[in-house]
Amino acid sequence: MIPAAFDYVRADSAEAAIAALAEHGDEAKLLAGGHSLIPLMRFRLARPEVLVDVGRVDDLKYIRDGGDHLAIGALTRHMDVETSELVQAEAPLLAAATSHVGDPQVRHRGTIGGSVAHGDSASDIPSVLIATGATLVAQGPSGVREIAVDDFFEGFLETALAAEEILTEIRVPKVGGAGWSFQKFNRRAQDWAIVGVSVQVLNGSVGIGLVNMDTKPIRASAAEAALVGGSSAADAAEVAPDSCEPTGDLNASPDFRRHLAKVLTRRALEEAGVS
Amino acid sequence: MEIAVKINGEQHRHDVEPRTLLVHYIRDTVGLTGTNIGCDTSSCGACTIHLNGESVKSCTMFAVQADGEELLTIEGLAASVNATDGQMHPMQEAFRSCHALQCGYCTPGMVMASVSLLEENPNPNEQEVRQGLEGNLCRCTGYHNIVKAVLECAQGGAK
Ligand SMILES: Cc1cc2nc3c(=O)[nH]c(=O)nc-3n(C[C@H](O)[C@H](O)[C@H](O)COP(=O)(O)OP(=O)(O)OC[C@H]3O[C@@H](n4cnc5c(N)ncnc54)[C@H](O)[C@@H]3O)c2cc1C
Numbered sequence: 001m002i003p004a005a006f007d008y009v010r011a012d013s014a015e016a017a018i019a020a021l022a023e024h025g026d027e028a029k030l031l032a033g034g035h036s037l038i039p040l041m042r043f044r045l046a047r048p049e050v051l052v053d054v055g056r057v058d059d060l061k062y063i064r065d066g067g068d069h070l071a072i073g074a075l076t077r078h079m080d081v082e083t084s085e086l087v088q089a090e091a092p093l094l095a096a097a098t099s100h101v102g103d104p105q106v107r108h109r110g111t112i113g114g115s116v117a118h119g120d121s122a123s124d125i126p127s128v129l130i131a132t133g134a135t136l137v138a139q140g141p142s143g144v145r146e147i148a149v150d151d152f153f154e155g156f157l158e159t160a161l162a163a164e165e166i167l168t169e170i171r172v173p174k175v176g177g178a179g180w181s182f183q184k185f186n187r188r189a190q191d192w193a194i195v196g197v198s199v200q201v202l203n204g205s206v207g208i209g210l211v212n213m214d215t216k217p218i219r220a221s222a223a224e225a226a227l228v229g230g231s232s233a234a235d236a237a238e239v240a241p242d243s244c245e246p247t248g249d250l251n252a253s254p255d256f257r258r259h260l261a262k263v264l265t266r267r268a269l270e271e272a273g274v275s
Numbered sequence: 276m277e278i279a280v281k282i283n284g285e286q287h288r289h290d291v292e293p294r295t296l297l298v299h300y301i302r303d304t305v306g307l308t309g310t311n312i313g314c315d316t317s318s319c320g321a322c323t324i325h326l327n328g329e330s331v332k333s334c335t336m337f338a339v340q341a342d343g344e345e346l347l348t349i350e351g352l353a354a355s356v357n358a359t360d361g362q363m364h365p366m367q368e369a370f371r372s373c374h375a376l377q378c379g380y381c382t383p384g385m386v387m388a389s390v391s392l393l394e395e396n397p398n399p400n401e402q403e404v405r406q407g408l409e410g411n412l413c414r415c416t417g418y419h420n421i422v423k424a425v426l427e428c429a430q431g432g433a434k
């Protein structure tokens with residue numbers, strides 16, 4: 001199907017994109033890899049009047065060693081994250097989860113920044129950022145600010161980004177050889193997760209991020225707290241869905257999602273070496 | 276907006292509406308109808324072409340995003356490896372010899388995805404081929420002979 005008409009603006013820098021967003025206000029949307037936005041536009045679930053294409057902002061395509069974290073430019077494609085030796089060595093959970101995003105064609109176009117800025121609870125990448133305790137960097141007309149991942153996802157496709165802000169960088173803590181696991185339950189290979197779980201062992205704690213367990217990407221806070229309080233992995237997994245309000249759809253009822261969250265969290269904790 | 280795209284080695288220039296999907300541009304404006312459309316949901320892969328050497332779904336891009344880039348479609352595949360007139364690309368040859376198509380609707384996208392897969396992983400095992408083609412659906416073959424063709428092509432040392 002063919003999207004509604006729009007005006008097309010190509011930005012060659014973050015600054016140019018911010019200026020275009022500021023000029024067009026609510027009517028404008030950024031276009032990165034287009035693999036969430038174009039499908040929505042084809043069904044006319046989104047009808048932006050202006051698209052600001054940042055796909056050519058090469059300054060925002062990088063993966064750098066930032067000391068205690070990896071700094072990843074927002075326009076870096078899934079395929080480049082997945083195959084990066086630096087990511088595989090220092091943030092193996094991110095590399096693994098990224099390799100489960102869609103199919104190779106999707107990963108040749110889609111970007112890490114688009115995956116995060118879209119704020120989709122069904123997306124795999126936010127669960128990784130929650131589990132690892134990542135930081136998001138945004139740039140707007142009044143400068144650059146850092147946003148902790150726990151303050152970023154606000155509601156259904158809603159994030160802390162202001163309308164004239166662009167996400168520029170994702171900072172993922174380096175975890176070296178610490179235990180981790182990514183569990184994704186779906187019915188066909190390329191599909192989105194019905195439920196997914198990211199687990200990352202951190203210094204003195206365990207981070208657990210859930211996919212598709214609420215209207216927004218969500219942390220399994222009750223399970224994390226149970227582990228801190230000395231519960232076994234199996235007992236902690238039982239409370240994984242506690243603060244979540246999963247939705248029901250063709251694939252799964254809310255109850256089935258809660259069940260999956262428990263089973264997948266237990267498997268993930270076991271694979272990550274948490275007993 | 277005016278765009279300039281190189282398709283199968285040939286330069287094209289056209290004025291397009293920004294909302295024109297790349298697959299419609301290729302089929303309707305340029306007239307290369309080998310690239311198929313099989314769905315509305317970016318799922319089937321029938322529209323797979325190469326953008327700067329990598330597989331992409333041309334239904335999930337706007338033509339304006341391809342401005343200044345190089346595209347390869349199924350029509351240009353054989354010539355891209357200097358096959359002489361009437362000769363096929365080794366992947367097309369492998370699809371034929373392994374009987375990897377029935378109705379043929381998925382085949383152009385399947386072949387383009389397979390060539391890109393071998394570029395990235397020249398020596399895949401069966402599991403890697405199946406995973407590498409997860410973005411391409413076939414309603415006829417049951418995939419078995421498609422996987423066989425890709426493995427045969429890889430073993431033939433051809434890309
Ligand atoms: C067939 C198919 C299967 C898929 N399967 C999966 C899957 O299994 N798991 C998964 O996680 N994802 C999946 N995806 C989605 C894919 O990961 C997308 O690439 C991703 O969600 C969005 O990234 P993008 O670069 O394409 O963003 P776009 O579609 O270009 O943008 C998405 C939204 O984010 C905004 N945006 C983009 N970049 C920025 C930025 N730098 N700053 C501020 N706002 C920005 C845009 O304005 C838009 O609102 C799938 C997509 C398809 C088509």
Ligand code: FES
Pocket residue numbers: 311312313314315316317318319320321322323332333334335
């Ligand atoms: S037509 Fe492009 S994926 Fe189906």
Ligand code: FES
Pocket residue numbers: 375376377378379380381382412413414415416
């Ligand atoms: S051969 Fe008919 S769809 Fe694949």
